[in-house]
Amino acid sequence: MPEGFGGRIPNCNAALCLNQRHRGAGCCRCVDSCPTDAIRLEGGRPRLDETLCVQCGSCTVVCPTDVFTQINPPxxxxxxxxxxxxxxxxxxxxxxxxxxxxxxxxxxxxxxxxxxxxxxxxxxxxxxxxxxxxxxxxxxxxxxxxxxxxxxxxxxxxxxxxxxxxxxxxxxxxxxxxxxxxxxxxxxxxxxxxxxxGMKPQLSRRGFFGALRQMGQERVERALTEEAPPMLRPAVAVDQRLPRRLPHSRKELLAHLSGLVIEDGLSQEAEIGLADLPFAVVGVDADACSACGLCSRFCPTGALHFDGPGVGALTSYKDAAYALDFQARLCIDCAICQVACPEEAIAFGDSLRTEQLLSARAESLVAGKMTACITCGAPVAEHIQPSRCHVCRQGAGKVTPLHDGAGLMTDLLRRSNEPRQ
Ligand code: SF4
Ligand code: SF4
Ligand code: SF4
The missing domain is CATH 3.40.50 (Rossmann fold)
Known part of the structure; x- marks a missing residue:
């Protein structure tokens, strides 16, 4: 094995991996980018072989959820x-x-x-x-x-x-x-x-640490002046099971985007092609969406936010409201929402407006009224006819393992068997 770049071996927090969040995530960006095949996925868990790692830092940049981090990077x-x-x-x-x-x-x-x-x-x-x-x-x-x-x-x-x-x-x-x-x-x-x-800033030792402190303070101030992302809003029952977290790397990117704004404001309306960017724009077919909330539940960052009553939250769902919101700037283009949607209602756009990268305002994707599933009583969007939730519709047709197209039950069972981290 060739000699590496020196420095610390990255830490690997496998619990943050997208493949741990949803069995269908299919992410292997770290494996593909590692030049020495030091990373493997074992049962969807990333494993880092420290003897092969050359400290190139690729994994710390490519992972959208910051599974790999390094102490004292250069x-x-x-x-x-x-x-x-x-x-x-x-x-x-x-x-x-x-x-x-x-x-x-x-x-x-x-x-x-x-x-x-x-x-x-x-x-x-x-x-x-x-x-x-x-x-x-x-x-x-x-x-x-x-x-x-x-x-x-x-x-x-x-x-x-x-x-x-x-x-x-x-x-x-x-x-x-x-x-x-x-x-x-x-x-x-x-x-x-x-x-x-590059490792010798033209500064005295005192000036060096002063500048590092100032950089840290500026970042914190920028983060504090931003509007709170939607995952900090009080969550409703349907959103509570999986934790959400905006990766630090995304916070850094958003802080730099605010610095790109030109005073006249004209640039905010420009359309940007998404081919080169680590963002995605989610669109939902309102007729197909049955308001199950699974896309939002599995979304790792809070880019999708579902408001609506969860199963068992109400005695009657008649006329209860639901709404699904989206914030492009929080989206890390993981596509878990599309995999998790049992109605195949999610598609991705190929461009966004610069304003969508800056604004903390969520845009509404779908909204409507609910009713109760005539088979099991769970909430389902009123426009779905006959009024059956996706689990009962699947059960009425072809039998699937655990009636669990999104992997929710499998995921729940696996987690219940895992030791607490
Ligand atoms: S890049 Fe990150 S999320 Fe994707 S497989 Fe590797 S560790 Fe998991
Ligand atoms: S630092 Fe480079 S060599 Fe080491 S695991 Fe990450 S990608 Fe592979
Ligand atoms: S692709 Fe979907 S699940 Fe992934 S961050 Fe974006 S909205 Fe959330």
Missing amino acids: EPTLMLTFQHLPPTAPLEVVCPLRSGGAESRAPVAAVVRHRRCLAALSVPHLLEISRQGERPLWLDDSPCADCPFGACHSLLTASVAAANTLLAAFGHPPSLALHTTHPEQLLPAPLARPVLD
């Missing part, structure tokens, strides 16, 4: 290093495995050497070191083709594309470039450049 220090460089000077970031010393073909003023794989730079990191597009930023991915950890390259390409898409959507220049995606802008021959160490 990226915050790289951010500080960039903070003390001229704000608009074109710069290049290179990985520690790049040979060629001080020479670069990128049209930049200086080269900053990062401690580890460039794929460990998340979208918020890229927005920060490019100063929201103000600074032309090159990332040298030319060594990736021959790198033993080259499997990380697709993650780096995806993060750069996402950062550029967000910059363009908010009216900023898409200022990030890779050597392989913009070869026509490279110089014909390498030129000597000053090389800076």
